[in-house]
Every structure is written in structure tokens, then in C-alpha cells.
Amino acid sequence: xxxxxxxxxxxxxxxxxxxxxxxxxxxxxxxxxxxxxxxxxxxxxxxxxxxxxxxx
Numbered sequence: 001x002x003x004x005x006x007x008x009x010x011x012x013x014x015x016x017x018x019x020x021x022x023x024x025x026x027x028x029x030x031x032x033x034x035x036x037x038x039x040x041x042x043x044x045x046x047x048x049x050x051x052x053x054x055x056x
Contacts (some may be wrong), residue, residue: 017044 021039024030 014045017041 018032018035018040020041021035021037022030
């Protein structure tokens with residue numbers, strides 16, 4: 001059984017996987033649509049959300 005707590009943990013880990021792309025060189029926040037997906041930690045994303053692409 002998957003719990004709400006499990007979903008929250010996965011959400012936090014996926015958020016963390018995008019951390020390197022969320023700010024630019026000047027420290028300003030970068031909108032999700034503008035993030036360089038090559039900077040995301042793909043292995044971490046794939047581990048937590050298998051079968052999902054970077055755009056879903």
C-alpha cells in the first residue's frame with residue numbers, strides 16, 4: 001500500500017533532483033519551464049519515478 005507519506009517523500013526527492021537547475025549563476029530562481037534539464041539528476045529522478053520522462 002502506498003501512503004500519503006510515501007508520495008510526499010517522492011515529491012521531495014524529485015524536487016531535490018532539480019536543485020542544480022533551479023538557480024542561475026547570479027543566484028536568481030529559474031522557472032521550471034526555463035530550467036536546463038541536462039542539469040537535473042536523472043538517476044535520482046528515474047529511481048523515484050520510473051517510466052516518467054523529464055517533461056512529464
